[in-house]
Amino acid sequence: MELSHPPVIPRAAVTPDFLAELAAIVGPRGLLTDAADIGAFVTDWGRRYTGHAAAVVRPASTEEVAAVVSLCNAHGVGIVPQGGNTGLMGGATPYPAHTGIVLSLARMNRVIDVDADGFTMTVEAGCVLQHLQDVAARHDRLLPLSLGAGGSCMIGGNISTNAGGAQVLHYGNTRGFVLGLEVVLPSGEVWNGLRALKKNNTGYDLKHLFIGAEGTLGIITKAVLKIWPKPHDVATAWVAIPSPAAGVRVLAAAHAASGDSVTSCELMHRDATDMSLRHIPGTQDPLPSDATWYLLMEWSSTHTDEAGGMARRLEDFLGAMMEQELVLDATVARNEAQARNMWHIRESQAEAGRAEGPSISYDISVASSRIPEFIERANAAARAILADVRPQPIGHMGDGNLHFNFRPQNGMDEDAWSQYTPALTRMVGDLLQDFSGSISAEHGIGQRKIEELEHYAARVELDAMRLIKRAFDPKNIMNPGKVIRV
DSSP states (O other): OOOSSOOOOOOOOOOHHHHHHHHHHHOGGGEEOSHHHHGGGSBOTTSOOBOOOSEEEOOSSHHHHHHHHHHHHHHTOOEEEESSOOOSSSTTSOOTTOOSEEEEOTTOOOEEEEETTTTEEEEETTOBHHHHHHHHHHTTEEOOOOOTTTTTOBHHHHHHTTOOOTTHHHHOOGGGTEEEEEEEOTTSOEEEEOOOOSOOOSSSOTHHHHTTSTTSSOEEEEEEEEOEEOOSEEEEEEEEESOHHHHHHHHHHHHHHTTSOEEEEEEEEHHHHHHHHHHSTTOOOSSOOSOSEEEEEEEEESSOOSSSHHHHHHHHHHHHHHHTTSOSEEEEOSSHHHHHHHHHHHHTHHHHHHHHOOOEEEEEEOOGGGHHHHHHHHHHHHHHHSTTOEEEEEEEGGGTEEEEEEEOOTTOOHHHHHTTHHHHHHHHHHHHHHTTOBSOSSSOOTTTTHHHHHHHSOHHHHHHHHHHHHHHOTTOOBSTTSSSOO
């Protein structure tokens, strides 16, 4: 997918002398120049975008990052920062016209400190999310960022995209986890904001400029993260519901019934769960049913109740919801393996969707109470564009974030399907304006949604973003052409 008006990106050539200077900074392990080695770094996870880079630079320390960026700044060479390369918007993928480098943080993967009593972790940006969750668990703590790509995404990328996930409902998104940052600015200077402070009212809170900026203002190298007490009593249920409207009412009632202990509530469409069951080995249907709609709900507590705990309370609650005809059927996981199977079905839906064939997905948000109305109107509008389109809305019901997927009828190839995607994209964006919604809830803008942002955002908002970009990065070397065009 190409932009109708390509962004301006630096075209400075990377010379052999420049490569030699890079090698002197990062050493032989830190510099990749062979096309075979570079390939995986210039193609995104979804295989939607493939770009070009003269080299992949893999620094091992903040000092090396700063030296590389300073060198690039002096020569006007563009830099595409990259973590685990699991993003879905092309934000970590260079453009085909990119003549600069990809800067990978993968070698910067140390856990610097865990302060269990202070409920913080200090980590480098290249730490894989699942590793950080495991480290927190060993200290009886929880890092509640929960993503399907947790085994490969890196915390620097999570912060740079302000990642959300399945537990935003209870713990908030990544922005709320970050207490402090260390960032290499486009000039090569290092801003050390690694403060483990919950209160700091000294002027502008700079860290929030870099959270969600997708590497366009600087490169996050370290972070101080807030962690929580580890839950010891977790109940997980797979719930068949008659409609999304019933799901909204079930969730509203669950907050009170659980003592405000609902940590996740995922809305799922039967077509989407069937894809996981077809394409993901080892998955099993938790609740064979003819229902179209399901909730995956989790309640948790930091202590264990001898009288059945959360599982008993969740079972009693679902029984009451069945009496009110808000729940059709339900099953509560009896052990960790059953709970893992439920979550695996949900978290592997992006992977299953890729195996299923052509589709288009919209990461959008509306007020959670208006999700049913949005689904109904979007489905009707999509069918007016293509009568037998297959809508598959899934998402985080508690925070209003839907991953609204559309698929063509069986047998339609990518070329035929692509004729309908512009109309579907404009339909979803226009409808979101009626709902005061957002075209990006948690995946960011990257290169895929630049034109959508420019179409729907207010001029004053875009102008402010451009002013910030120019102030931090006057040479436009830092992830050029992503998020905002200057």
